[in-house]
Amino acid sequence: MSSATVTTHTDDWVRHLLFDRGFLASMKGESIKVYLTMLTACGGEPDRSVTISLRSIQDATNLSCPTVIDSLNRLEELGLVVPTMRKSGRVKTYYIPGVPPEN
Incomplete structure (x- = not known):
C-alpha cells in the first residue's frame, strides 16, 4: 500500500524560493533561522505582512540582537523581507513578498 504525500501551496512556494531559485545558498545559518521565523509569524503564506519585535525573533532563534539585525x-538585500513600518521601540512590520522575479 503506497502512501500519498500532500503538498500544499506553501510548501511549493518555499521549496521553489529556497532551493530552485538558490536563495538558500545565499543565506548564512542565522539568516535561515530568522527567515523561517518570519515565515512562521506570517502563517507561512507569501504576500503578507507581519509585525514582530527583535526580542520575539531573538527568543525564537536564540540569536543575539546584532545577529538578528x-x-x-541580509534578507532585505535578497528581497526576501521588506520593512514597511516602524512602531515605537523595536517593533517593525515586515512584508514577506512572493517569489521575486528572476533576474
Whole structure:
C-alpha cells in the first residue's frame, strides 16, 4: 500500500524560493533561522505582512540582537523581507513578498 504525500501551496512556494531559485545558498545559518521565523509569524503564506519585535525573533532563534539585525539586513538585500513600518521601540512590520522575479 503506497502512501500519498500532500503538498500544499506553501510548501511549493518555499521549496521553489529556497532551493530552485538558490536563495538558500545565499543565506548564512542565522539568516535561515530568522527567515523561517518570519515565515512562521506570517502563517507561512507569501504576500503578507507581519509585525514582530527583535526580542520575539531573538527568543525564537536564540540569536543575539546584532545577529538578528544583520540577518534581517541580509534578507532585505535578497528581497526576501521588506520593512514597511516602524512602531515605537523595536517593533517593525515586515512584508514577506512572493517569489521575486528572476533576474
